[in-house]
Amino acid sequence: MLKYLLVVLSESSAPFCYYEKKPRKNPKRDLLPLKSLEEAVIFALKNNLKVNFLYPDHKLDKAYNALIDEVDHVKIVPFGSRETYPDSILVIESDGFPAAGELKGLRDENIIFRLRKNDLGKLSSRLNLLLMKCKRINLVLMDIEAYGAEDFEQYRRQLETVSDKMLKLSAKKDPPELSVLTDRLALDRMNNCSAGLKHLTVAPDGKLYLCPAFYYGRAGDTLGGIRNDIPIKNRHLLELKYSPICRICDAYHCRRCVFLNKKLTLEVNTPSSQQCRISHIEREASRLYLQKLKEAGGNPVALADIPEIAYGDPFEIVETKKLSIADFKKL
Amino acid sequence: MPTKDPVKIEGKNTWEEGRSKSVTFIVTEDCQLRCKYCYLVGKNKSGRLEFDIAKRAIDYLLREREFITENSVVLDFIGGEPFIEVDLIDRVCDYFKARAFEENHPWFNSYRFSFSTNGLLYHDDGVQRYISKNKSHLSIQITIDGTRAKHDLQRVYPNGQGSYDDVVRNIPRWLEQFPDSSTKVTVSSGDIPFIRESVLHLWKLGIKEVNINVVFEDVWKPGDDERFEEQLVSLADEIINKKLYESYSCSFFSKSLGQPYRDNMNWCGAGKMLAVDHLGNFYPCIRFVGFSLQKRAALMLGNCFDGIDRNRLRSFLTLDMASQSPAECLDCDVASGCAWCQGANYDSADTETIFQRATYLCKMHKARVRANNYFWNKLSRKLHQDLRAQS
Known part of the structure; x- marks a missing residue:
């Protein structure tokens, strides 16, 4: 069931996930047409959808702001627009990481931090800075298709360092959350991105897509204009049940990004080796972090x-965990 | 009591079935024929495998011991018509043997060269030289579709002329050289009326094992299932009345056919096998090569220069029956033995996926199951009666 709608207000809106935005042309001309925004807002109101608006780094006209205000929403904005749009989710890029002075004014922020592979070695130091200012950080690892054994090991070590910092912060009244370390702690089932199932995206061309990445990355066809009966062919393949690898997995926090799946494995329901390895590094980091938290006697007791597991990619155990038809039907 | 099962109808297993790596070299995209049911819709003269590309592919396969772990290999040469390129094939086989020996690779002691041929060049001196040289490692299957009427209905030259006479003249020599050979018969809508007499005809020619399947594409017309069932029932009667089950096999009849699903295995081996085209690109099987596909672009796994993209293999190696089948198939009481082709599924799916099973064959499968039940029930009763009479 759809729960929210992502609306990309401009070609140059802050990308908040694994895709890249298009180069900015004329800020006026690359905006989502006002009429399309109105259709999106009405669609959201009629279908009880919350809206996440993805903002560009330039100001919007009054008419846009007025329409946006008609619906319950969250703003996702580039870090540079934080003062224009307070109380928004901020997107920070590792290759444009704010100077210390720029971070000073932050307080209890909700941040999406997109980390380039080239900046992997700076992960813990960057997070250490941000964790002091934030209540939540969603970490997005970019370029995962290029990750190899050394990168995985470096990521593991970086998370280990961050974990120590988090442990210190855990004594605070409201300790910060770091998606890749703390989300798994409270989950007992998959909690993934669910593009196409729980949310859809209105792109700057006014059409619907599974998510922004399918617009920017051109990995799939548009779902067409905004309307009531949205045709998603083979929609069931987005469901956990139809993913032979994911349905046996307990890296519950994994994004299960269907865009990356399509890009790297050619199937929306099949995760790449990189996606699985990264999620299992995070799962293991979460496991160890939880152990330490419990030893310290905090709330998470x-x-x-x-559980400790012996594999780093559930692909390795798919054969042994294959479901019977009867068990499949029960899912 | 008889000491061994007199019923041979189900045929025999193929060499190292399920334990060998099957690698298909598409040596040419050209063929002398233009068979009407052929899935290779883009035949051409330009797609010819170069020796250097084949060498690279073999080097890659031999080098990737940790990834390609099977201890046996079947190098399958296919086209188009593979024997058009017999000289190239000879060089490729020599190279494979030499390299496998140098590498002390287990495949050197466990390999087969396999061919599916239209048989038109079987008498050719070059082909015969190749056969003499490699005979103990060869499996050759000449495709002959049955009677002249059935064969010439589908297997024609570009000018429309049938190829039956040019194939059948090579059958005796083939059977002399490979007495246990089988042939593969393909059935499309138009040749259903010829099934019974075609199977009997092939047996009469001396081909004891007839592997036969209906095409996977959406070619079926209303009433085809009933006509199909009639043909198979009639064939069953003939087999039982004349005790042909004692000497011959036909893949239409199988004891394992027509049960509810007991496991969740994929039917097709695409991805576990590998196909190599003339550019050195790797595919899950020949049905994913561009000239096999009508709607979709080719689905490549990599190439002999950069190797296989293992991410692209993951869906093939984890694909199971349940994840790709509609509910009606999972609930079907007669599901076992219902075949599909992953490439044909991919080509006809609503999205670019191998996870959408085509169900064009549903009625044909059910017709086959009914005829198969008829066959085994009737045969079982007859065998019991024969046994009682003997005792």
């Missing part, structure tokens, strides 16, 4: 332990 009530949380269930995360």
